[in-house]
Amino acid sequence: MITTTATVKTPRSRNRRPDQSLTAPALPAELDTLLRRMRMPYLRAAAPDVLVTAKAQRWDPAEVLRVLLAEEVLGRDNAGRRIRRKAANLPTGKSFATWNNQQSCIPEATQQGLATLEWISRAENLTIAGPSGTGKSHFVEALAHTAIDQDLRVAWFTLETLTATVGKAKADGSVARTVARICRADLIVVDDIGMLPAGADAAEAFYRVVDAAYERRSIAVTSNIHPSGFDTIMPKTIATATVDRLLHHAHVITTKGDSHRLQQALAGHGTQPLTT
Template sequence: MTTDTTTDLTMDVTTPAPRPRGRRTTTAPAAPALPAELEALLRRMRLPYLRAAAPEVIATAKAQRWDPAEVLRVLLTEEVIGRDAATRRMRRKSANFPAGKTFATWRPDESSIPAATQQALSTLEWIGRAENLAIAGPSGTGKSHFVEALAHTAIDNDLRVAWFTLETLTTAVGRAKADGSVARTVARICRADLIVVDDIGMLPAGQDAAEAFYRVVDAAYERRSVAVTSNIHPSGFDTIMPKTLATATVDRLLHHAHLITTKGDSHRLAQALAGKGVQPLTT
């Protein structure tokens, strides 16, 4: 689900605002650069965010006569904030999200998922308990958007996320088979706090796909959270993959799972029919 946004482009940003006559504008002087020796020490200690903030912080501390402990606290806080932000960016990139959809574009009132359920899941407490999430329903009813929004929220809360489709998961495990590293690959996947397998059932799943799915669900069982989306109910997974593997997988998946069924017409189709799926053509 997406919202349409418009931007006012009528302002010419290249034209500066007129200045009042008779007044001279002043700019704050740049903070003095760090001494070369201190700059080198900070680089050696790999404190890039502290180093970037230090000139301005030190200048402010001198002008306002800060306590030395306060200077140290502010500088270390800058480093921690910078590192945390960098970690989140790295985790977001390595998660391989499909579309970058978050709760910023989620329309809770248009979802068939009960509001109380949406709120409870967005607290992420279920991930802390290593519980699973299974959302089944027709295409276009917001399953993937909601789970991706939850996954982004998880990263914002310093959790790790791994995102797959059944096809990409099969490829990852199949590649590991070639060099005998299946166990290591599955263990690496299960380092994530939340493992998502999206759009199960869109294509038939053979033996390799069923085996890859089973391996991950089995390894994550009662240790990590697995979230799946599908256009069919998990009880029907044996119609798209070998029955024995499907039964064993679903047994572990649903034992500690929140099972949600979406309904309604496709939001994507509704937007397309309303002419909101594309930008209007201009001549």
């Protein structure tokens, strides 16, 4: 299920935010100790300003309590997103803020539909195949950032890092636990399949994750070859079984055109001018 971020309403007073111009005395030591023991750091940080403003503007006690609890909830939500973003190991920080939907060859309606993330709530997959530089990784990373902003968990791999992760687990006999941990994420991304030849170990690692996630979690794959051609870069038997599960509930997109990176470089936008 997709969890949307609740909008925190502010007090219905003329001054909606605590008045920073008022001097906020420190909390009484006993109250400060209680808030520390209850592990409410965001409420504790906001309380001095909120209380002095509430007193000056004669807020209703229930409104004071609501605003303080809302500060704690908002702080925890933001902290959780920071933790999930760090754990996701996203590569470059590219989001929809830097995405040019008109420049992309992906139909705009498709972009908008995928950006709702409803497909993740249905445990559907996404594959984007096409030449290098056509925005595949950028678009999927933007989707991943959006998912984290909606309190979903994301795990990002290249085929090489996924192979290394599962290979390390094979060495100590923890493959099942490792694959189960990966599949705790709501969205699992495997980026740039096909850039390098994939041997049996890579094919096995990819299959294990796709099989474990099948109809339970969403997998997004980017590749410079269509999934139907994965048997050209990995053993055919395991490639067939993997693609069968991957594409059963999948949105399949093919990109085309010249590399955006190369176009930017040729136009002189790839670097900033040197200064002397």
